[in-house]
Amino acid sequence: MHPAPSVIFFTTFSGLGFGLLVFLGIGLPPVTGVTAFAFFTLAYLAAVGGLTASTFHLGHPERALKAFTQWRSSWLSREAWCAVAALLLMAIYGAALVFWNTRLPILGYLGAALSLATVFTTSMIYTQLKTIPRWNSRATPAKFLAYALTGGALLAGQISLAIPALAALAVLQSIVWKQGDTALSRSGSTLASATGLGPIGQVRAFEPPHTGTNYLLREFVHVVGRKHAAKLRLIALILTSGLPIVLLLVPFSHFAAGLAVLSHILGVLTARWLFFAQAEHVVGLYYGKR
Amino acid sequence: MTSLPNSTQKKLGLVIDLDTCVGCHACVISCKGWNTENYGAPLSDQDAYGSDPSGTFLNRVHSFEVQPQTGAAQLIHFPKSCLHCDDAPCVTVCPTGASYKRSEDGIVLVNESDCIGCGLCAWACPYGARELDQAAGVMKKCTLCVDRIYNENLPEEDREPACVRTCPAGARHFGDFNDPNSHVSTLSRDRGGMDLMPEQGTAPVNKYLPPRPKDALPEIDVLAPFLTPVAETPKGFLGWLDKTLEKL
Amino acid sequence: MQQPVIDLSPHVSDEVRKTTCYMCACRCGINVHLKDGKVAYIEGNRDHPVNKGVLCAKGSAGIMQVNAPSRLRAPLKRVGPRGSGEFEEISWDEALKIATDWLAPIRKNNPEKLAFFTGRDQSQSFTSFWAQNFGTPNYAAHGGFCSVNMATAGIYTMGGAFWEFGQPDWDHTKLFMLFGVAEDHDSNPIKMGIGKIKARGARVIGVNPIRTGYNAVADDWVGITPGTDGLFILSMVHCLIKAGKVDLEYLAQFTNAPVLVNSDPDSDDFGLLLRDENGKELVIDRTTGQLARFDQPGVRPDLAATHRIGDIEHRPVFHLMADQYLSDDYAPEAVADRCGIPAPRIRAIAAELARVAFEEAFELDQPWTDFRGEKHQTMTGRPVSFHAMRGISAHANGFQTCRALHVLQILLGTVEVPGGFRFKPPYPKPATAHPKPHCKVTPDAPLDGPHLGFVHGPEDLVLRPDGSPARIDKAFTWENPMSAHGLMHMVISNAHAGDPYKIDTLFMYMANMSWNSSMNTRGVIDMLTDTDENGDYVIPRIIYSDAYSSEMVAYADLILPDTTYLERHDCISLLDRPICEADAAADAIRWPVIEPDRDVRGFQSVLCTLGAQLGLPGFINEDGSQKYKDYGDYIVNHIRKPGIGPLAGFRGDGSQSGRGEVNPDQLDRYIENGGFFVEHIPAEASYYKPWNAAYQDWAVNMGLFDSPQPYLFQLYCEPLRKFQRAAEGKGPHQPPDHLRDRIKSTMAPLPIWYETDQTGNDGFSIHALTQRPMAMYHSWGSQNAWLRQLHGHNPLYLPTKLMRENALQDGDWARVSSPHGSITVPVLEMAALNDNTVWTWNAIGKRKGAWALDENAPEATRGFLLNHLIHELLPPKGDGLRWANSDPITGQAAWFDLKVAIEKAPAPTQPGPLQSSPSFAALKSPVPAAPKDLAWKVGK
Numbered sequence A: 001m002h003p004a005p006s007v008i009f010f011t012t013f014s015g016l017g018f019g020l021l022v023f024l025g026i027g028l029p030p031v032t033g034v035t036a037f038a039f040f041t042l043a044y045l046a047a048v049g050g051l052t053a054s055t056f057h058l059g060h061p062e063r064a065l066k067a068f069t070q071w072r073s074s075w076l077s078r079e080a081w082c083a084v085a086a087l088l089l090m091a092i093y094g095a096a097l098v099f100w101n102t103r104l105p106i107l108g109y110l111g112a113a114l115s116l117a118t119v120f121t122t123s124m125i126y127t128q129l130k131t132i133p134r135w136n137s138r139a140t141p142a143k144f145l146a147y148a149l150t151g152g153a154l155l156a157g158q159i160s161l162a163i164p165a166l167a168a169l170a171v172l173q174s175i176v177w178k179q180g181d182t183a184l185s186r187s188g189s190t191l192a193s194a195t196g197l198g199p200i201g202q203v204r205a206f207e208p209p210h211t212g213t214n215y216l217l218r219e220f221v222h223v224v225g226r227k228h229a230a231k232l233r234l235i236a237l238i239l240t241s242g243l244p245i246v247l248l249l250v251p252f253s254h255f256a257a258g259l260a261v262l263s264h265i266l267g268v269l270t271a272r273w274l275f276f277a278q279a280e281h282v283v284g285l286y287y288g289k290r
Numbered sequence B: 001m002t003s004l005p006n007s008t009q010k011k012l013g014l015v016i017d018l019d020t021c022v023g024c025h026a027c028v029i030s031c032k033g034w035n036t037e038n039y040g041a042p043l044s045d046q047d048a049y050g051s052d053p054s055g056t057f058l059n060r061v062h063s064f065e066v067q068p069q070t071g072a073a074q075l076i077h078f079p080k081s082c083l084h085c086d087d088a089p090c091v092t093v094c095p096t097g098a099s100y101k102r103s104e105d106g107i108v109l110v111n112e113s114d115c116i117g118c119g120l121c122a123w124a125c126p127y128g129a130r131e132l133d134q135a136a137g138v139m140k141k142c143t144l145c146v147d148r149i150y151n152e153n154l155p156e157e158d159r160e161p162a163c164v165r166t167c168p169a170g171a172r173h174f175g176d177f178n179d180p181n182s183h184v185s186t187l188s189r190d191r192g193g194m195d196l197m198p199e200q201g202t203a204p205v206n207k208y209l210p211p212r213p214k215d216a217l218p219e220i221d222v223l224a225p226f227l228t229p230v231a232e233t234p235k236g237f238l239g240w241l242d243k244t245l246e247k248l
Numbered sequence C: 001m002q003q004p005v006i007d008l009s010p011h012v013s014d015e016v017r018k019t020t021c022y023m024c025a026c027r028c029g030i031n032v033h034l035k036d037g038k039v040a041y042i043e044g045n046r047d048h049p050v051n052k053g054v055l056c057a058k059g060s061a062g063i064m065q066v067n068a069p070s071r072l073r074a075p076l077k078r079v080g081p082r083g084s085g086e087f088e089e090i091s092w093d094e095a096l097k098i099a100t101d102w103l104a105p106i107r108k109n110n111p112e113k114l115a116f117f118t119g120r121d122q123s124q125s126f127t128s129f130w131a132q133n134f135g136t137p138n139y140a141a142h143g144g145f146c147s148v149n150m151a152t153a154g155i156y157t158m159g160g161a162f163w164e165f166g167q168p169d170w171d172h173t174k175l176f177m178l179f180g181v182a183e184d185h186d187s188n189p190i191k192m193g194i195g196k197i198k199a200r201g202a203r204v205i206g207v208n209p210i211r212t213g214y215n216a217v218a219d220d221w222v223g224i225t226p227g228t229d230g231l232f233i234l235s236m237v238h239c240l241i242k243a244g245k246v247d248l249e250y251l252a253q254f255t256n257a258p259v260l261v262n263s264d265p266d267s268d269d270f271g272l273l274l275r276d277e278n279g280k281e282l283v284i285d286r287t288t289g290q291l292a293r294f295d296q297p298g299v300r301p302d303l304a305a306t307h308r309i310g311d312i313e314h315r316p317v318f319h320l321m322a323d324q325y326l327s328d329d330y331a332p333e334a335v336a337d338r339c340g341i342p343a344p345r346i347r348a349i350a351a352e353l354a355r356v357a358f359e360e361a362f363e364l365d366q367p368w369t370d371f372r373g374e375k376h377q378t379m380t381g382r383p384v385s386f387h388a389m390r391g392i393s394a395h396a397n398g399f400q401t402c403r404a405l406h407v408l409q410i411l412l413g414t415v416e417v418p419g420g421f422r423f424k425p426p427y428p429k430p431a432t433a434h435p436k437p438h439c440k441v442t443p444d445a446p447l448d449g450p451h452l453g454f455v456h457g458p459e460d461l462v463l464r465p466d467g468s469p470a471r472i473d474k475a476f477t478w479e480n481p482m483s484a485h486g487l488m489h490m491v492i493s494n495a496h497a498g499d500p501y502k503i504d505t506l507f508m509y510m511a512n513m514s515w516n517s518s519m520n521t522r523g524v525i526d527m528l529t530d531t532d533e534n535g536d537y538v539i540p541r542i543i544y545s546d547a548y549s550s551e552m553v554a555y556a557d558l559i560l561p562d563t564t565y566l567e568r569h570d571c572i573s574l575l576d577r578p579i580c581e582a583d584a585a586a587d588a589i590r591w592p593v594i595e596p597d598r599d600v601r602g603f604q605s606v607l608c609t610l611g612a613q614l615g616l617p618g619f620i621n622e623d624g625s626q627k628y629k630d631y632g633d634y635i636v637n638h639i640r641k642p643g644i645g646p647l648a649g650f651r652g653d654g655s656q657s658g659r660g661e662v663n664p665d666q667l668d669r670y671i672e673n674g675g676f677f678v679e680h681i682p683a684e685a686s687y688y689k690p691w692n693a694a695y696q697d698w699a700v701n702m703g704l705f706d707s708p709q710p711y712l713f714q715l716y717c718e719p720l721r722k723f724q725r726a727a728e729g730k731g732p733h734q735p736p737d738h739l740r741d742r743i744k745s746t747m748a749p750l751p752i753w754y755e756t757d758q759t760g761n762d763g764f765s766i767h768a769l770t771q772r773p774m775a776m777y778h779s780w781g782s783q784n785a786w787l788r789q790l791h792g793h794n795p796l797y798l799p800t801k802l803m804r805e806n807a808l809q810d811g812d813w814a815r816v817s818s819p820h821g822s823i824t825v826p827v828l829e830m831a832a833l834n835d836n837t838v839w840t841w842n843a844i845g846k847r848k849g850a851w852a853l854d855e856n857a858p859e860a861t862r863g864f865l866l867n868h869l870i871h872e873l874l875p876p877k878g879d880g881l882r883w884a885n886s887d888p889i890t891g892q893a894a895w896f897d898l899k900v901a902i903e904k905a906p907a908p909t910q911p912g913p914l915q916s917s918p919s920f921a922a923l924k925s926p927v928p929a930a931p932k933d934l935a936w937k938v939g940k
């Protein structure tokens, strides 16, 4: 898949933002007033910023509201509802904390749940796609949730939670990658099944339908070199989990914590880049490309 | 309209004959022509005369080489447009309801005025049958020429998809798969019409007829019945000729 | 939720205008849908005899041709040096004045100093009429570099050729064998036919080194080694004759197999046919055992009996054939390696031909009467049919190969019978019914007759009294005696060399000679721009008519911009290349369905004016005024012979076909009828046309001939023997000595196979071919925004074996060299390809600056031409002569004889896009830059 910056940005930051909102919703850290304001601002900047980024890749952003109509069947529509609901609820919850130093726990839990649900619906947009076997797996929501929660814990300053979470995330991500590498071959979709020509013999893509490029190739076919991918994975793991763990283990300083967060974000962006760039859409089979 | 109808009255679609498609791209261009002028936004082209031309097409013809266990490699031309799937994943993912499957005839369409151009339906389609038009910002796909097949401004015989009407080799057939006696149902039955990527669970309506066995002419030896020499030498041959002419 | 309500019956168009497509020479009928007076959509015309409603990609993309930014806008006068592309737009008055000022003195003094060559002209009966009136012998269209081998071999052998002039009996054939065709002129009919017979379960066999297109859908593919088809075919002939699987009845009645040949090597007339005093071929009648005219009523020609006159033995042609083809040299085992086809497979195909021809024979319940007056109750079908084109004809042994194929189908008795190959009117028409070539130049007067035609012996050659060539292209000379279409590919190099003489003005029409239609493109560019010691161009003046900003435009001094095909009148006439079917005579028109929005004029109309300004007799009235206002006027009012004009339909009061007075409303009647006219052939006349009395009468009525012309198929081609005989030193007309051996060895009267001249090919062993993409027409497709996305650049396809041997992978680059030059190009692997053949799509590569494309367009960067590797002359043999890279019999350009060597090359690394080589400096575009994006919708 084409690793579109808008989508990488969107999933990374909305994940982090909603992750942080989860923690804020359950009262971790128990902030109020100006501190709460700072935390909520951070969370909203990330979540709303991410959501806004996602509209950049729309052909008609001005019609975005129409995306709310199909919640019965469309995960994207559900995501829209969850996000708005979570943001609205958490806004009330946050306002109470900031302005009235009051924590409305029920609202907080509900908001946290909706925030989690938002991340889940986002992940389901990808998970539901049988066409992209690497994504079409229970691991995808697990991973999105894990990223959001880990990032949330980190941003929420829950170091004791964050350290094991970061480690677990690294393990989970590694497993998911490994599993993902064979997803296409396990999916049963091959050039033979795509063309129905398998019974005759070995099928190979010959001339493409057009010598030039097209929307499909731009959107769905992106080839990452194997060596390149392995290197990036390592970098992603180090940045997402390795470096932050080290930075969190050294005696606490705001600077180190800041660095840990920065490193984590860079790591998640790298992992997300890989998430898209390494995802192979079955349509690539028709073009002899993956 | 993101939910799929439980069933459709008709099940309109195409049968594409891989045994006769010569890969001429006639269907590609007539489709482009008709759909540029008709249903919805024109199919645009970017950098049309430039170094990196690219445009929206609703039908594209691939080609594949197949190497059998023994014998020469084969080349198969392979047109591909929307298969109007019964279980169309492109419809159910659509957040706006712009994508829908018509309950009358099963045609999968995009209502362009509702489409936000999110691209998700194209992601969901295994076949690459949807393309986001770069000028209009909306999703384009094969309409099965819904604006031809019922069009009372066209003579009756022209109420078929543009690509079917134009295909010089007669490799494209249009009809109702719900009618077991229709031309398309019969063809598909007789010739082993197949689904593309059945494992994707899309239940495509369009069927592909596999190429017939190739290079099947048996290699024969000197004394094949049809080539048994009447004589080995010119002289012998002329003798045979004399005798045979007597009998004529 | 509710489904949206959509308009299922939208307005389709304001008006449909029916005309004829021009995106190739197939000439399909089209319905042009107009909205607000603009072209909205083009589809096939269902009533049209050629395409019956279907349309190919090019035809459907016509709308993008009509709005192409590359269209020329006004007459152009060159202001920079030739080849720079610097022009000034001028008025038509000025353009016509320049042309007249250049041409009038030539006509007055030396008409041969004008060379008028017209490319892939669809109005040859008109342009040749103009040239004949001008008085120059130097006129031809493109046939010489296209497929003249196919045309002449067919016409000399059976009075008609595959090339446009015939078709398989798609309704009855059960085995269709196709040699060397990628697309051909009959684009849509062949596709329709293949679709039709495959639906019936008939077998298609494709003989082609490359398995794409038709060959990809063929049930059996024969990946033959290029240039060896003749051998393969004659090997099948060997098998069939040996097994007696030939149609003796058919051979005896309808061919010259029973005609007697002088078989005494010592006789002066050795090898000539025995004729009576009126020149009629003689046979032995089986009933009487006596000599008889072949067409004598009641005669039963004997295939076996010999005849002695004095001590001179005369043997029937069929004896000679048995002698020749039963030789073990033609046994499958003997040819298998050279052809790259295993011997058992050759046998298998021969056996299948025999099986289908004889076991699946059938009778049509249709009585008919033959030319000898004999009545037949039925027509016997032999459902085997063949078709072939440039794959066999564009080799220097192509004429004989095409003849071999015709002999094969005649032996099977499958020409002009149900299920076989059928002619389309005006064919069948034997070579003897065609004119002979004319060359007598008289200053200030027309030529003495048509330029092109068929020679029947050395006495018909087009030579000047001193024996030197009379034509600039050296057509009809000892070098290529039977060059019935001229040799357009030699015009520029001969004119440049002043050999046989210098010319003053080169006038060309729709031929991209400085690019894809020339061999040795770089050399041709140099010749066009070369100057003499005074600094004057060696070819002093060049006038050119094109509709678009092609590569050739830059090399002309005066450009006459043509309209596009929807903006003018045209005539697809029975006088040259009509749209007939085997069952019908048909012709068609084009008419201006839209008006040009530029200062352009139909070229033929321009010729009407120019002809009048030059005072050409055919173009002025008695008072000297212009005779034809424009081409439309000519089409209606021109009279070729009494009662016969360019169009056969709606003559006289509108009810007459073929012959009839001028009908002033003729064009309107055509337009009402959908742009065409069809006259069906009666059922009893529909097969056996060369010998069918009913057909012959019908053809006379239609004005195709003036009297019945029944004839025999020429298995043995006597004119060839006459040239051979001259080369043996017999007769008054003698070839130059250096050509004797070649004429003796190649011009054999029974088809032979010979290896083409391999001089200079040491180290170059790989065959390199081009194929036409179905969706592109030569160079024009690239200016079409839709089509160029299909074929925007062209890789060189290599077979798996050569990829491995050269350690190449898809996307790598290779240096491809020939004895003449080298190119560096991207490669792709193809498995379904002859092991020793590489190929690419034809004419995709473009010159930078042409066609209103961006200079970095892929066509101009990665795209390439194979033409840079092909020379119009063979490498020097050391005899001081340069031999043409042409068939020695017809002069057909031998495009496909090219042999190359291949080595891996680093991908080009200069900055900017990857660039194939050679690359040429950009031309300055005579048209403004094209728009970036398109979203073409004319309605609403």
Ligand SMILES: Nc1nc2c(c(=O)[nH]1)N[C@H]1C(S)=C(S)[C@@H](COP(=O)(O)OP(=O)(O)OC[C@H]3O[C@@H](n4cnc5c(=O)[nH]c(N)nc54)[C@H](O)[C@@H]3O)O[C@H]1N2
Binding pocket: C024, C025, C120, C146, C147, C179, C180, C181, C182, C183, C184, C185, C186, C187, C207, C208, C209, C210, C224, C225, C226, C227, C228, C229, C388, C389, C390, C391, C392, C395, C769, C770, C771, C772, C773, C774, C775, C776, C777, C778, C896
């Ligand atoms: N779409 C389209 N149609 C066209 C044209 C076009 O440019 N585009 N051009 C028109 C013109 S001008 C012409 S002349 C015709 C030509 O029509 P074709 O005769 O079909 O010409 P080519 O495309 O040159 O194809 C030649 C074929 O011969 C094969 N071949 C080459 N050498 C040999 C050989 O030795 N033996 C055999 N058996 N095969 C061989 C090649 O692989 C190729 O498939 O097409 C006309 N129609």
Ligand SMILES: Nc1nc2c(c(=O)[nH]1)N[C@H]1C(S)=C(S)[C@@H](COP(=O)(O)OP(=O)(O)OC[C@H]3O[C@@H](n4cnc5c(=O)[nH]c(N)nc54)[C@H](O)[C@@H]3O)O[C@H]1N2
Binding pocket: C119, C120, C142, C145, C146, C147, C509, C510, C511, C512, C513, C516, C517, C518, C545, C546, C547, C548, C549, C550, C551, C552, C562, C563, C564, C565, C603, C770, C771, C777, C778, C779, C780, C842, C843, C866, C867, C895
């Ligand atoms: N390597 C290789 N080279 C080949 C061949 C091959 O097989 N291989 N094939 C050869 C053969 S068979 C042929 S026929 C030639 C074809 O070669 P050309 O006849 O040169 O074909 P085009 O490139 O189409 O050029 C025709 C010109 O006509 C112009 N034109 C188009 N429409 C109109 C119009 O309406 N009016 C006027 N006045 N001009 C118009 C175009 O702009 C173009 O400049 O190529 C030959 N060259």
Ligand code: SF4
Binding pocket: B081, B082, B083, B084, B085, B088, B089, B090, B091, B108, B124, B125, B126, B127, B128, B129, B130, B141, B202
């Ligand atoms: S082919 Fe693709 S676009 Fe068409 S219905 Fe099926 S999934 Fe949807």
Ligand code: SF4
Binding pocket: B093, B094, B095, B096, B097, B098, B099, B110, B114, B115, B116, B117, B118, B119, B120, B121, B122, B138, B139
């Ligand atoms: S691109 Fe349009 S049709 Fe496709 S899913 Fe998005 S809104 Fe629906």
Ligand code: SF4
Binding pocket: B030, B031, B032, B034, B035, B058, B059, B081, B082, B141, B142, B143, B144, B145, B161, B162, B163, B164
């Ligand atoms: S049915 Fe119509 S829209 Fe669909 S591919 Fe054919 S021409 Fe295009």
Ligand code: SF4
Binding pocket: B020, B021, B022, B023, B024, B025, B026, B027, B028, B061, B077, B079, B166, B167, B168, B169, B170, B171, B172
């Ligand atoms: S028009 Fe017909 S033959 Fe040509 S590519 Fe399309 S399906 Fe194949």
Ligand code: SF4
Binding pocket: C021, C022, C023, C024, C025, C026, C027, C028, C051, C055, C056, C057, C058, C059, C060, C187, C188
């Ligand atoms: S074959 Fe195509 S380009 Fe040629 S005349 Fe017919 S429709 Fe036009």
Ligand SMILES: [Mo]
Binding pocket: C145, C146, C147
């Ligand atoms: Mo040609």
